[in-house]
Amino acid sequence: MFTITTEQEVVTKEVTEVEVSLLGYIGHKIKTAREDQGLNIAQLSRVLFTKEYELSGTTLSKIEKGACPVKLQDLIALCDGLNISFGSVIPVEVLTSCQED
Secondary structure, eight states, rough: OOOOOOOOHHHHHHHHHHHHHHHHHHHHHHHHHHHHHTTTHHHHHHHHHTTOOOOOOOOOOOOOHSSOOOOHHHHHHHHHTTTTTTSSOOOOOHHHHHHHO
């Protein structure tokens, strides 16, 4: 059996792979920052709650694994809770391409 792939399907697949890669990168950076500070997921969740952000341990775990999209406000909350810069969790290539537009 032959499969015909349209140009649109190829573009959609490439975007999806880039998104997955970006989510994995962000998740890794968040997890590394959390571990560097000696926090487990439950502790980070409590830190965020004290700053009036609500992210459950389940959601944090999914974000760290790159298993779910992360909302911008949640990413900002995580950076605030971990006392890290927003730019430290976003690949330089993404920040550079945004500035060129």
